[in-house]
Amino acid sequence: MGPGAKPVLSLRHVGASYWLRKGFFRRRRFWALKDVSFDLYPGESLGVVGRNGCGKSTLLKILAGITRPDKGSISGEPLSATLLALQLGFLPYLTGRENAMLSGMMLGLTRSGIAERIEAIADFAELGDFFDEPIAEYSAGMRARLGFAVAFQLDPDILLIDEVLGVGDAQFREKSAAVMTEKIRSDKTVVLVSHNAETLLELCDRAVWLEDGCMRAVGPAEEVVTAYRDAFGPRRRARKRPNVKPVTAGHAASADGAGIDGAGVDGARIDSGRIDALIDKKIDKGTDVAHAVTLRDAERTARPGSTQGDGLSTQVHAATGSGEKCGRGPGRGS
């Protein structure tokens, strides 16, 4: 457990870029991830913090093997790493049972493996007779429960989680968050991305802080997450970063509802992904939403005492741009 053991994965100067079409033959290279190095140790829970557009999703895609890094290296034994994706590949006219099979197989479970667990899925999702009805007839909450029940059966060597802890109505959300928390706390190797500092402090042993595709810090979760939270106390930011533009109220509100302990909206976590995608798209187009303030950030305005800086927070700077090099920063490397 933790540093000292042999890492299961070692990232060294990993970078990932996208090509943005600018015209018929003109393309611009955009480095979503510029220089990221850290180790992942067996059995630990590693948190990833950073604002929208800092490269968290890109990092998860690389860890999941969905894309490959464009520079740097990842070493380690070949292990399965899967991103917890809810309702993946669901088809509306198929029954809950058929969708569970399909979704489970897409997530990497074998056909016989998922067949063995199908009753457990049905039980967990609390669908009763609806399990054999087309999911087009389900409520959003029922679909969310089925999606969670399927994804929860996943047992990869490394589990990657992007904001998803609990879904559905209040009762099911509590139940699903409880089993998920238990899974994260077990000796499973987990990488957990979240906007919510409290969640990360509660669940993670270590944390990585990403900023504009670069490493700001890596270390014990308490230190890194606290530093991140302090650095983005809005009063400090308002002073240090005058170019911050708040997102529209609508965006902010839904982004907040999508938080871990957000309002009890069915399938709210999936919205979170969508909003991230939306914001990512805007960043691709070069707008300044990278500096968007979510409502959650805004809440911190009310919290006093976050202006006192430590070594890290004094390093806050807007290192935007599409270059592939990382600027200063004490936390680079490990």
Add this chain to the structure above:
Amino acid sequence: MRDKHYFDLILYKTYADMRAETARTYLGFVWWLIDPLVAMATYYVVFGVFLQTKTEDFIPFLLVGVAVWQWFATTVSKGANTVRAAASLISQVYIPKLVFPTVAILIAFLHFVVVLLLLIAFCIVYGLSFSPPYAALVLIVAVQFLFSGSLAYLLAALIPFIPDLRNFVDYGLRMLMFLSGVFFAAEHLPERARPWYYLNPMANLIESYREVLIHQRWPDFGALGLVALLSCAIVVPAIYLLTRYDRVYPKVVD
């Protein structure tokens, strides 16, 4: 182990997509047959009644052309868009991109098998006899499977990088339909146009089916061999592209 898993996934996804397709409508399965029949009826009215085409056994002639053409067109146009259409899926989980066009190819093939069996039944009821050249049908179907599949793979591999290609697929298919002899026979063409006409693989394939089903003759095996060879020349680079850029597509299609 992994290969076995993805093979299972292809089969289950094929089943699931077909189930979803039939469950969506009241007539479900029957739509597989309505499509070629409507096309056939239209062409019959235009070419058989209005233009008085002088082809013998015009109804089976037309049925064969339309059914065979529809299999080809469905495979190519459905298969071409599969990788791009799977954008949200492939950005959440790693699935070999080969899976998606393969599923589309299999679904179109299964539809055609049903249509072909009914076509054979129709030909026999119509009074055309069941004869030894029928054995060649297996080969003709295999060659067409290879040819349409190779185009589907190639387009599926390229369209994520060149989205405009998608529009050319539709134009291309529409043009090729008129050049493939769906509703005319090669003997109606001027002598000097025929060598050009036979450069089209689909013209050769459709004629091969007609030789067997209508004329009870063996098809031109040389022509079939050339089509198979051409298909291999397309399918090898296509599969290379799909595997080479397997983990690049999620970045491109998003």
